[in-house]
Amino acid sequence: MWRTISGAAVLGTALLVGSSAWAQEAAVRIGFVNTDRMLREADPAKTAQTKLEQEFSRREKEIDDAGAALKTASERFERESPTMSESQRVTRQRQLMDQDREFQRKRREFQEDLNARKQEELQHILDRANRVVKQVAEAEKYDVILQEAVYINPRLDITDKVLKALNASK
Template sequence: MKSKLLKSVALAAMMSVSAFCVAQEIKIGYVNSERVLREANLAKTAQLKLEAEFGKREKELKDQETKLRGAAEKLEKDAPTLAEAERNRRQRDLVEVDRDLQRKRREWQEDLTQRKNEELGAVVERANRVIKQIFDAEKYDIILQDALNVSARVDITKKVIDTLNAQK
C-alpha cells in the first residue's frame, strides 16, 4: 500500500517536472568530477607533488620490507642448525622489526591520505569555482555532478577542465 502511494507521488512529481520543462526551456549541464580530478593540469600537478613528497618514504619502506623478507628467509634456512635460544631471539627480533615496519607503513599511509585530501580538496574547490563561473556566465538552470547516465549534449566536463587549465 505504502509503495503504491510512493509510486503515485513520484509519478505525479515527474509529470509536473515534465510539464514545467515543456512550458519553459531549462538549461542543464553535467560535470564528471572524476574526469576533472584525473585530467586537469592542477590535479596532475598535485599528484606529482604528492609523489615527490612521499616517494622517498615509500622507497625506504619497500627497502625495509625487502630486508625483513631476506632476514626471515635466512632464519628459515639457518633454523635447523641454530640453538633454540638463538632461533627464538632471531624470531623475536624479526617480529619486532615487522611490527615497527607495519607501524611506519600505517603512519605513511595516514600522512599520504591526509595530504591527498588536502591537495585534492584544493583542486575540487577551484573546480567548483569554475563550475559556478560557467553556471553564471552561461545562464544554466542546473549543473549536476556525477550522474549515472548523461547525454554528451549536456556534458560540460571538457569546458571545466579547459577553464581550469587556462588559469594560473
C-alpha cells in the same frame, strides 16, 4: 456574434503570447560535469599528483627497503634455524617479530599520512573546480549543473569547457 469571435480571438492570442513567454521562461539550461574525468585530466590534479609523489617518494623507498630487509632476514632465519640452538632461534624470532611490527607501524603511518595529504589536495582541487564550474555556469547562463547522474545525454556534458577554464586559470 462578431463580438464573441473577436473576444475569443483576443483571449486565444493572449493565451498564445502568455504561454510562449512562459515556455521561454520555463526553459531550463542544464549542464553536466564529469568529476572523475576532471580529477584525472585537469592540470591542477596532475600537478598535485606529481607533488605528492615527490613529497612521499623518499619515505616510500625507505619502507620498501625495510620490507626487503625484513624478507631477507626472514629467509636467512629459515635457512639457518635448523642449525641454531633453541635460545638463538627464540632470540632471532623475537628480533624478526619486532622488526616486522616496526615495519607494519611505519607502513601504516605512511599510508595514513599519504591519504591525509591526498584528501587535502583533492579538497583544494575540488574547491577550485567548483569555482570554475560556477563561473562557466554563470557566463553561459546555466540554471543547473549536475556532477553525478545515472544517465546524461552527451550534449549536456560541459566537462571539456570546465577543463579548459580550469587549466587556463593558474
